Amino acid sequence: MTNNPVVKGKLVCVALNDSKQFDAMQDAFNNAPYKSAPTQPVLYFKPHNTWSVDGAEVEWAITDGQPAQSMVVGASFAVVFDRECCRVSEEQALESVGGYALVHDFSLPEVSYYRPDIKGKCLDGSAPISAAVVVSAVTDPQALSVITQVNGETVSEMPLSQMVRSVAQLISTISYIMTLQAGDVIAIGFPGERASIEQGDSVSSAIAGVTQLNNTVGRA
């Protein structure tokens, strides 16, 4: 297990925050099991055993005693809290944020956003978190873009302006569900289309001029 110096309490991830994906799923949302589109952010946790660092090799998943057939990765802009944040308005939301970072979420392929996928999401070392940059280094987080490359080829580009809910909106909403504490991290939104990866791949994400995160995928 690798310790990560940035995250201390909890790593909350937001699913379905890419408006392209959200719009494309409208038909699916009208059918079972969803019945209607979610009206609240869809959240999941990456627990302690998943936390890892820039430069780390990420283990290839073992499921049912065998190397997993496939894995995927997504990268997200993340906010790091440096003080307690409870029931704040959108206007106050960024006051408790001390830094910005990048999070890689390695997982088994996502089958549904309806059922909690503990098995696919809680793989050891599957959430590397980059070094955090201080908030004052970034004028407008909504103007940033997260670019991810696998083996040097760009597989996704996620402008934060494409998110269903903004950084400040999400922090406000989540702060009414649970208190965020110093050392908590929220990964605000992943591209809807996760990138397929193979054993031995290198995965690099960057927010130009802000921070980057480089990992390799291990071999089973």
Add this chain to the structure above:
Amino acid sequence: MTNNPVVKGKLVCVALNDSKQFDAMQDAFNNAPYKSAPTQPVLYFKPHNTWSVDGAEVEWAITDGQPAQSMVVGASFAVVFDRECCRVSEEQALESVGGYALVHDFSLPEVSYYRPDIKGKCLDGSAPISAAVVVSAVTDPQALSVITQVNGETVSEMPLSQMVRSVAQLISTISYIMTLQAGDVIAIGFPGERASIEQGDSVSSAIAGVTQLNNTVGRA
């Protein structure tokens, strides 16, 4: 936020591990959204902001700006890890466990075990954890029983022998999904029927001769 000295990494809770409840739900499992009974343990996390202690007052939930209409509580036997535990057999499962404790899970009423209920489960201070007793003080954990009282009246009695999966089985299965680390806690199984509580109630659970956990419910 109250710190708890027992749990350091993650608090994993097991749902649907009461065989009485599991058997009673067979009809529901055959219908949407389940379609079939779960073949794997159903897990959820109580994150850092939920951790609390014996004697603490638990806040009454606020939802949509209003005091929640109702809350429920369940008590579970819990194991506390004192060393890393990864992909262990049922026979080895208890070797990494250093202590036993009780966990109260206060939440909004559970609507479904299918959809992840982050909002209902992640209330601040909603997971008090008792002092841990050393494993050597208990001969056979499966012979224990968890009794819960609300305002002095017994509302549930959960013999650990009534669990769908035993303590050792669960630790083994979960250790293949995610590594358990020193300071991690698993709440092994709650009674299927959660107890309804009101503002100002006192909630006390005990495992006779082992440990107890007393909390009061705050007023909104």
